[in-house]
Amino acid sequence: MTTQSLDRPAERRHFGELMGKPWAGVAMLLVFYIVLLAAFSILSPWFLSFNNMMSIGTNMAFIGLMAAAGTPLIIAGGLDLSVAAIAGLAGVIVALLNAAGVPIWGGVVVALFIGAGIGLLNGALATGLKMNPLIVTLGMMSIVSGLALVLTGGLSRPLFDPSFNWLGSGRFLEVPVPLILMLIVFAILWWLMRFSRFGRHLYASGGNAEASRLIGVPVARTQIILYVISGLSGAVAGILLSATLGAAAPTAASDHLLTVIAAIILGGTSLFGGRGSVWGTLLAVLILGTLNNGLTLMDVSSFWQDVTRGVVLLLAVALDIVRTRAAGE
Template sequence: MSKSNLVAAHAPAPAARRRPAADMLARPTAGIVLLLGFYVVLLIAFALLSPFFLTISNLANIGTNMAFIGLMAAAGTPLIIGGGLDLSVAAVAGLAGVIVALAHASGINIWLGCIVALVIGGSVGVLNGVIVTRLRLNPLIVTLGTMSIFSGLSMVMTGGLSKPLFVPAFNWLGSGRLLSVPFPVILMLVVFLVLWLVLSKTPFGRFVYASGGNPEASSLLGVPVERTQMILYVVSGISGAAAGIVLAAMLGAAAPNAASQHLLTIIAAIILGGTSLFGGRGSVWGTLIAVLILGTLNNGLTLMNVSSFWQDVTRGVVLLLAVGLDQLRVRLQG
C-alpha cells in the first residue's frame, strides 16, 4: 500500500454535515425562540376560539393570576441553575400570608407584619441553605421536609381556616394598577429584570452558572459555591414570602394552603423555560415566557369550558414536549 493510500485509510472520516434546521435548533437562543413561537400560536388559537380571550380585562387577569407564581419561579430559576432546588417556596408563601393576617388581627401594623413575613421567608432560606450546603444533604429531601414543616405550621396557626384581610391599602398590592397595568404584573417584571441583570452582568451571575455546571471544579478555581447557593436559597425564601403577601392581598384573605397547589406549576414553568434540573443552564426570560404560556393555557381552556382534569392533561403534554425539544437541542449542541 502506498504512503498516500495509507494516510487516506487512517484519516478521520469527515464530520457529517447537519441540516440547517438542526443548526438553528442547536443555537443557545433556540429554546426561547421556540417558546415565543408556541406562545404566539396559543394566543392566535384562543383568540379564534373565544371572542373574550383578547380583551384587555382578560389579558390583565392572566397576568395578575400568574404574577405570584412568576415571583416564585423567577427566584427558583437561578437556584436550580446554581445546582439547588426549593420545594418549600409555596409553603413559605402560605405561611407569609398567614403571618400578615394574624399580625393584623392582633392589632399590629399590617406593613410591619409584611416585613416580619419577609424576614421569616429569608430565614427559611437560610435554614434550607445551611442544611444543603453544610450538611451536604439532598436538596430535594431537605426542602420536601421543610415544606411539610411550614405547611403544617400554617395549618396549626389558623386551624386550617382562611383569615380575612380587608385593608384597602394592602389589597391594592394584589389588585391595584399603575398606568392601567396591574401592580402584581409590574412587580413580577421588575423581579425578572433584576435577576436577569444579576445573572448576565455581574460576577455573581457567573458564579451561579459555574456552581451548577461543575461545583467541584468551580471550587478548585476559587468560586464560592457554598456561599452562592446559600444566597440563592435566601432569595428563594424571600420571593416565596413576597408571593404569599401578593396572593393574600389579591384574595383579600390568607389561606394556609393557598399557594401549595401551585408548586407543580412553578417547577413546570422553570423546566418549560429551558432550565436544566442538573444545573448550569437556564434563563429567567425562558421562565417568564413559560409562566405566560401556562397562564394562557389555563385561561384559554377555562374560557372554552374545558374540564380542569383535561387541563391537567394538557399541561402535562406541553411540559413533556418542551422537555423533549430541549433535550434534543442539548444533544445537537453537543
C-alpha cells in the first residue's frame, strides 16, 4: 500500500496525508502498545519476562481467535454476538460426549461441526431472510447459551485427557500451543483478506452491498462463509478454553463476548463494514491482554480493570475519529 506515496508531490505529504495512510490507525495502536509495555516494565519488575509474556498470550488466545474471525465478518457487513456462547457449548459437547464414552477427538470433531452449523444458520437467517444480524445472533446467543446450561444443568464438567489438555497448556518450542494456534489463524485470515479474491469480495460486500450485488459479487455467499468461520472459531476457542481449564463450564466464555467485540472495534474495524484489518485486531487483543495482566501484577482489583478497559476503548475510538478528521475524510 506504500506505493500510494510515490505518485504524490512531496509538498503535499503533510500531517493529514500521513493520517490518511491505510496503516495510520494500526501504527497508532502499535505506538500505544509499546508505550503500555514500557510503562508496565517500569512499574512492575515481573512484567517483562518471557514467561509473563507467554501467559498473556495463553490467556488471550481464545479471545483472539474469536476476534480474528469476527473481524472479516464485521468488515463484510455482518456481526456475530453468538460466538462466545458457541464457545461455551463446544466445551460442554466435548465433555458430555467424552463422559458418554465417545473418544475425545471424536467429540472435538462433533463440536467443530456444531459450531460451523450454528454459523451457517446465522448466515442463512441474516442473508437469506435479510434479518438484522444483531437480532439474529443475539437470539442465537440466547438459544446456544441456554442449551449449554440445559445440557449440563449449569454445572462444570471435568475434562481430563493428557493429549487434549496439551492443546490448552502444552508448549511447542517454549511457546504455548493456544498462542501458536491463534497466530496461525491470524496469519491465514490476513492472507485471505489481503491477497485473495474472497478478501476483496468481503471488503466490497461490507463497503457497499447493493453495488457489489449489482456487479455480480457473491455478497450472500461471502457473508455466509464468514458466519461459518465465526461459528467455527467459537467452537475452537471453546475447545481450547476447556483444554486449558481441564473442565467445560457452560458460561466460561460468554463473559468475554464484550472483550471480543471491544478488540475488533479497538483495532479500527468499522462497525458499519468496509474497513478494518486483522493486524489492528491482533494489536488490540494484545493491548487488552497486557492491560489486564499488568494491572493484575500491580494488584489493581479486577473491578477497576473493567473500568480501565472501557476507558481505553472509548479513548481509542475517539482518537480514531480525530485521526480520520485530520485525514480530511
